[in-house]
Amino acid sequence: MRLFIEVPVWLGDTIMASVAVENVMTHFKGAEVVVFGSKVATEVYKAHPSVSSVEVDESKQSKNRWQWLYQKTKTLGEFDLAVSFRRQWSTRFLLWCVNARQKARYRRLDKASIHQVKRYNDFAAHVLGVALPLGDLVLPFAPHSFARPTLGLNPGATYGSAKRWYPEEFAKVAIALSSTHDIVIFGGPSEQDIALEIETLLHEAHVTNVQNLAGKTTIAQLCAYIGGLAWFITNDSGPLHVSAAYKVNTVAIFGPTMNTETHGWHNPNERIVKLDLPCQPCMKRVCPLGHHACMRGVKAKDVLDKIALLA
Template sequence: MKVLIELPTWLGDCVMATPAIENIVNFDNDVQITFISSFVAIEAMKNHPKVVKTVVLDKKYRVLYKTARNLGEFDYFFSFRSSLRSKFLKFLISAKNKYQFDKNKYQNRHQVEKYNDFINDSLKSSFSADKLVLHVDNLKLNTNSSSLPILGINPGASYGSAKRWYPEEFAKVASELSDRYDIVIFGGPGEVDIALDIEKSLLEKGVKNYKNLAGKTTIPELMSRISNLDLFITGDSGPMHVAAAFQVPTVAIFGPTKDGETSQWMNEKSLIVKKNLDCQPCMKRTCPLQHHNCMKLIKAEDVLKAVKGIN
């Protein structure tokens, strides 16, 4: 069975689609998968054992048209995206069966279940959504001479500033735990500044056993490093879902987003810190009330309490 899958664009959504993708494999174990998506999604998923080809999607319609026409014939096409561009791609693809995720149809459940229900409806199957699955070349990246366990902190969130907790609070938590953990600061290219703020604050507190990797890792390196962590403190983000895939003990800080839909999936050691305000969840990229209390009211003590609860 030849299958073309358009993955979700973002890292977190991509990871949350993995149980559904595994169920496509469960439907036909001889499946040959071609992935098409953003660079980030392809980097995250390219090591899947059933993948025969990957294509990074160009957003220009002209290039998209040419790419689609050159992909060949498929038995199935699944798009995990609801966009107009994906509708256009679906129209162009040559496949006997074509299905596109509809975000309006699948609501009020975890994103993993939404994606899994989409695949079950498409294949007329009844697979349950199992654990998240990521295939990484587990690089031996822990070159620490220290024998301390490793704490990862991830201050960023691609969705927007409303999801971000404050660098000074992250630094307080990291400083408090620095005698028990070596610290690794994560972040994408857009989070270099916030990571530098944390680094500066740690140095002011006399903490030296840290590495700042913000903007310095590829997606496979990021996944591999997260898989080696002993504890992860993060906002609602792509790396949070990567940690869930590797069952890393995690404290996740939630503000404007729906933790019922995007919390860690099936991670036994996962705790959420949030304030349950009347204005939550607003699902906005910036605080519409301009006070940002859903994040501002969360303090380092709240997160440290959760860390105690998880260990």
């Protein structure tokens, strides 16, 4: 039995799909599993014990994307099932090229506002024709062991600026907890500026027990570090779902997006900070009204109050 599984592009979506992917692999226990996807997404599965190999989608870097996808599929052999957790046109083409007896491309089966984890799992259950359990998120990395209780800050959000809380407010939270916690700032290569801004504010407040890891970690290191945190403050972004997988004490700040669909799945230690404005949720990358009130109105005290409730 050979399975071809295309995972979502983004880290957060890949982790939210992990429940469904795990169920598919368990259903076909012992099968040879090939995972295909972006470099970020496939990093999650490189160390997975049930995955035989990972194939990175480099088609966007090719001169001819469609030719690259076609040629790539011809090197992978035959499959019994090819399933994709993506909806894009490129996925339609990819599945057309893959040599598989059964093929399935992700689609929403329920128009109601439900968690994305359930959407992915419902799709997998529909493909297999069986009921599938809604378990925990799955990451194969052991949590890092910090020398002292550590607070993690995640000020970035790849999807767009509308989801980002403000650096000065992140810094205020870190300053308030710096006497009892070391501080680690996370972020991707494109988020180094905002991470540096927070680091500068902390140094100006004479907080020296801070480490800025923005742009300096692999996906495996990012997951392991977040998994070992005492507290995590984050926007609605991929690392939020990393913290949920490890059930880390988390305060998640939501502005333009729907927390009912993308909060930390099965994390009893998560608390959500969200205003109740008439313009929420707009689901836009940039505030369409220009005031960004849904995030600007959230203050450090709001986050610290949530931490006090969890402590």
